[in-house]
Each structure stands twice: as structure tokens, then as C-alpha cells.
Amino acid sequence: MELARTVLDQQVIDVHDHAMGKVDGVVLELRPGRPARVSAIVVGGTTALWRVHRGLARWAERKLGGEGHPARIPWSRVLRVGVDVKVDTESERSPALRWERWVRDRIIGRIPGA
Amino acid sequence: MSKLFEIALGIVTGIGGFLETGSLATAAQAGAAFGYRLAWAILLGTVCIAFLIEMAGRLAAVSHHTLPDAMRERFGITFFVVVFAVVSLVSFLVLASEIGGVCLALQFASGVSFRWWALPVAGLAWLLLWKGNFGLIEKGTSLLGLVTLAFVVGALRLHPAAGALASSLLPSLPTHEPAKYWFTAVSIIGASVSPYLFYFYSAGAVEDEWDVSYLGINRLVSGLGMGFGGFVAVAVLVCAALVLHPLGIQVDRYEQIPLILATPLGRAGFVLFVASLAIACFGAALEIGLQLAYLAAQGFGWRWGENLRPREAARFALVYTVALPLAALVILAGVDPLKLTVFSMALTALSLPITVVPLLVLMNDRMYLGDQGNGWVSNAAVLGISFIACVVALVAIPLQLFGGG
Numbered sequence: 001m002e003l004a005r006t007v008l009d010q011q012v013i014d015v016h017d018h019a020m021g022k023v024d025g026v027v028l029e030l031r032p033g034r035p036a037r038v039s040a041i042v043v044g045g046t047t048a049l050w051r052v053h054r055g056l057a058r059w060a061e062r063k064l065g066g067e068g069h070p071a072r073i074p075w076s077r078v079l080r081v082g083v084d085v086k087v088d089t090e091s092e093r094s095p096a097l098r099w100e101r102w103v104r105d106r107i108i109g110r111i112p113g114a
Numbered sequence: 115m116s117k118l119f120e121i122a123l124g125i126v127t128g129i130g131g132f133l134e135t136g137s138l139a140t141a142a143q144a145g146a147a148f149g150y151r152l153a154w155a156i157l158l159g160t161v162c163i164a165f166l167i168e169m170a171g172r173l174a175a176v177s178h179h180t181l182p183d184a185m186r187e188r189f190g191i192t193f194f195v196v197v198f199a200v201v202s203l204v205s206f207l208v209l210a211s212e213i214g215g216v217c218l219a220l221q222f223a224s225g226v227s228f229r230w231w232a233l234p235v236a237g238l239a240w241l242l243l244w245k246g247n248f249g250l251i252e253k254g255t256s257l258l259g260l261v262t263l264a265f266v267v268g269a270l271r272l273h274p275a276a277g278a279l280a281s282s283l284l285p286s287l288p289t290h291e292p293a294k295y296w297f298t299a300v301s302i303i304g305a306s307v308s309p310y311l312f313y314f315y316s317a318g319a320v321e322d323e324w325d326v327s328y329l330g331i332n333r334l335v336s337g338l339g340m341g342f343g344g345f346v347a348v349a350v351l352v353c354a355a356l357v358l359h360p361l362g363i364q365v366d367r368y369e370q371i372p373l374i375l376a377t378p379l380g381r382a383g384f385v386l387f388v389a390s391l392a393i394a395c396f397g398a399a400l401e402i403g404l405q406l407a408y409l410a411a412q413g414f415g416w417r418w419g420e421n422l423r424p425r426e427a428a429r430f431a432l433v434y435t436v437a438l439p440l441a442a443l444v445i446l447a448g449v450d451p452l453k454l455t456v457f458s459m460a461l462t463a464l465s466l467p468i469t470v471v472p473l474l475v476l477m478n479d480r481m482y483l484g485d486q487g488n489g490w491v492s493n494a495a496v497l498g499i500s501f502i503a504c505v506v507a508l509v510a511i512p513l514q515l516f517g518g519g
Contacts, residue, residue: 009187009194011415022186022415043415048191083178100416104428108435113244114425 003081004028004038011084012043012073012096020071020091024048027072038075041085043096045070071096121331127256128339129263129346134398135215136208136305136462137347138391139455142374143365144298145354147291150274150282153348155299157283159306160344162499164336165492166470169477170312171332174319177482181316182412184482185472193472198413200468202406205310207458209402210441213239214451215395219388222372229446236442239399243434248321248420251404255397262346262394264375264386269349271378272356279352293513300507301456303499304463306344310398310405312473317408321419329486353378368452399438407433460514464507466500 004026014020025042045068049057060068077088091097108114137156144152170181177184186194216235217228242251288295319328353374354365363370375383375390404420407430411418417427424431445451474496477488 009190011183011187019411019415019417022191024191051191052195100429103432104425108428108431109425111244111424111435114423114431 007038007041007081007085010081012041013084013086014089014091014094015079015087016091017086018091020087020089020094021096022048023085024070025050040072040074041078041087043071043073043094044068044098045095069095069098117331121334123253124331124335125339125342126260127252128335129256129260129342131256131259131311131397131401132340132343133259133262133265133346133350133390133394134305134308135211135391135395135451135455136308136459137302138215138350138394139365139452140298140301140305140459141347141350142354142358142371143456144302145351145356145374146358146363146365147298148288148295149355149359150279150351151286151288152295152299152302153279153282153351154285155302156306156344156347156351158285158499159303160340160347162303162496163306163311164340165496166307166312166473167315167340168333168336169473169488169492169496170316171319171324171336172329172486173473173476173482174316175324175326175328175332176484176486178320178325179482180320180408180412181313181473181476182409184476186413186415188476188479188482189472194413197468197472198409200465201309201313201409204308204458204462204465204469205402205406205409206437206441207454207461208308208310209399209406209437210444210449211451211455211458212395212399212402213438213441214445214449214454216392216399217445218368218451219392219395222384222388222391228451229448232442232445233439235396235399236438239396239403240435240438242400243403243420243438244424244431246420248318251400251420252318255393255400258393259397261386262390264379264383264390265346265349265353268375268378268383268386269352269356272353274352274356279348293510296506297460297510297514298456300463300503300510301459303503304459304461304466304507306347307466307470307500307503308459308462309465309469310402313409314401314405317405317412317418321421326486350374366452399441403434403438406437407431460507460511463503464511465504467504470496470500 007023008026010023012020012023021043023041024047026038027040028036029039030036046057046060047070049060071094073087073089079086079088213232213235217231220231221228357374357377365371372384372387375387410433411430416429418430419427476482
């Protein structure tokens, strides 16, 4: 539980040390008779929005479909927790960077010199 | 040797970067309306920003976190969104003011109305951010910013009365127009303590990969850089006090403002005034454009860095690509740059508790600072100045807007 509170809202970086978002949510596994365990971290989608404003999050989910496609990264792939949370993932293919890719391909990439 | 060079460069950055449309306009307005009497507000604002800059640098050097990054982590998304909105709004208004400042300078130089310069100026700023790197932008604009030292030369030429000036470094009550006096005082403090300054500085420190060996440099640079910067702002106030105040000219008629340098320095003074205004405001516009992008990227975890190509940090580049033209539209729409500037500065003062208190909490958190946390002097100074400025702004802004003094 302490771990969940520590990693929440920390910066997430991928195997190449590239920023890929924040720990927007934490998935807890409840185990009967034993303390709960962090089973995954959630990056992107509408996860963080749920914590800011429920109505807004519900509206966004209707528009985007599903949960806005967050990346769920199992705890076994978390390499280290320090200044950042480093995970064993290629951010380039991760749904966490969906909007980054969209902005790059549709807007910024089309401007000369990008 | 390289450390010595960095110290020198840092101090130059402080001097060259301190003066921008806000401190120029508010100091000139204060001098024209009240003579030396408001010099204390510049002193207070300078002390406050020197402490804040030092803190932002120390946070970056010790914890390797930028300010938005640490705030998001420490206070969570909900609180961060509030700070993000307030800082973005204030910075956006200041950005529009800076663009307005460049446009006014171009109007003085060319006679063509400031409105028509807004889009070209924003376009040029965008091009530099798009193509340039961090070193070029930070160092280039601040080296050119040294032209603002012309105000010190101008002030000395006017032979200010040292005794009277020194005594006005202590706060005093107004003798006339109290609402305008307090409004100008908080605008001056707001101009010095613009949040973009310390957010930008913290991003720069992480971008330059500072560690604890930079703490000494950081202390010197923030203290001396901001100190000398404040000195230049006092010089502007002195010029306005000695040129405009005796003639009874108020700064709201901005055709008269170049007089503050043209009187002591002649034709060259006019040119130096226009150059100072244009360069100082343009440099600030670049920094604010970047800072808006830093704030969003660091708070929401996007890739960021002015040394990356735009397509490598697309959302980061998108922020300044949208913010610059939007801010230019405000000026193009014909909003008076001077009124906008002074209003933005007062609003900055009003928002100080929201922009400053989270930083103070972080600076006293051993999780981030270890044994490099704040001492009581810096805590008390920043907290005191911010709250006083906020309370005074709360009273003075409505009085000013709805015709009190």
C-alpha cells in the first residue's frame, strides 16, 4: 500500500530512458488474509482524469471509447523506482504515447523542419 | 575555470534577463507618478525572486526533479491541475504583454502601429524555438539583454540624490493617490516575481544536468544575478523619476516613455531605449513560450527538451506552437500593451500564494532536499512577501479597476 502511494504520479520512463507519462493509476491485487499487492501501474487514458473530475472522465470515455486506451504495465516489468519509475517497455509502441504519436503525425510532423 | 565561467554567465543571464516589459513598465510608471518613493517595492520583489530562483535551482540540483514534476508527484494530479491552470493563465497574459512590448518598440522605431507587429514578432519567436537549442536561447537573449544597462548609464547621467533614493528603499505610506500607489507597488512585486522565471530556471537546471556540486554556483548566480537585475530596474525608476515626474507626465501616454533615456543620452538614448525594450521583451517572450511547454510536459509526463527536435517531443512543441500565435492575437485585437502589462503583473502578485507555497512545501520536504532543505530566513521572507503582496493586490486591483484613486 505504501508502495502504491509512493509511485502514484511519478514520472515513467521506458527502457531507453524516454519519458512515457506519469503513473496515473495503480492496480491493486486483493489477497484474502494477506496485505494487498501492487500488480500493475496504469499510464495514460482517462485514468488520471477520474481522479480530477468524475463527470469529465465519464464524458471523455464516451467520446474516446473504453478507458481512453491506457497502458497497463505489470509490476514485474518495473525495473526500478527512484527519481523516476523505469519500466521494461518500448514506449514507441505503447498505448501510453497514443496522443504523442497523434500530435507528431497529424500536426508537428507536417510542419517543415520538424 | 569552467565553473567560474558558468558563474559569470549565470550572473549575466540574471542581469540581462531580469528586465522585461513588466519590470520596465511598472518601474517607469512608479517613477513617473511617485518619484523615488516606490523603490522599496523593487527591493522587496528582488529579494523574493532571488530566494525563489535559488530554491528552484537547489530543488533541481539535489532532487533532479523539475518544479512541475515534483509538484505533481508530491501533491497529486488534482492539486497540480489547479496550479497548472493558474500559472498557465498568468504566464500567458505575461507572454502577450512581452509580445506587446516588442511591438511597442517597433512602433517607436517605425511609426507603424504596434498591432501589426504582433504576428511577425510571434512568428520569429516561434521560429527560434522551433530551430534553436536551449543554450542559444538562454545565453543569446541574456547577452543581448545587457543593452538594458543603458538605463544605469542614463540614471547616473541624471545625478540622482543618493540620500533620497536610499531612504525610499524603506517602505513608506503614500502622500497622494493611495489606490494607485498600492496598485503600482504590487504590480512591481508581481513583475519581479513572475512565476515563469523560477519555473524556467528549474527546467534549465535539469536540462543542464545540475547536481549538488552546483549548489554554490546556484547561490551566487541567483543572489548576484537577481541583485544586479533589480539594480537595473531601480535605474529605470530613477530615470522616470528624474525625467517624467518633474514634468508631470504619466506613463499611460507611452509616446513619452522613450524620453526617460532620450533626455540623459540624447538621440543615442532613444535608440538604446527602443533596443532595450525590444530585446528584453523578445527574450522574455522566448522564455515564457518555452516555460509554458515545460510546465505542461513536466507535469503530464511528456517528452520534453529544447535540445530535442520538435518531432521527438511533439506535444511539447505543440504547446509553444499554439501559445505564441494565441498571445499575438491578443495584441492584434488592439488590447493596450501597457494596460495589459500592468494588469498582468498585479494578477501575478494576486496569484503568488498559489504559485509559491507549493514550492516552499517541497523545499522543506526531506524526501526531496535531504539536509539541503530551506532555512527559516528564506521561508519567512518568501512567505511574508507573497502574502503581503497578495493581500494588497486583493484590495488594490478592484480599487484601480473601478475607479478608486
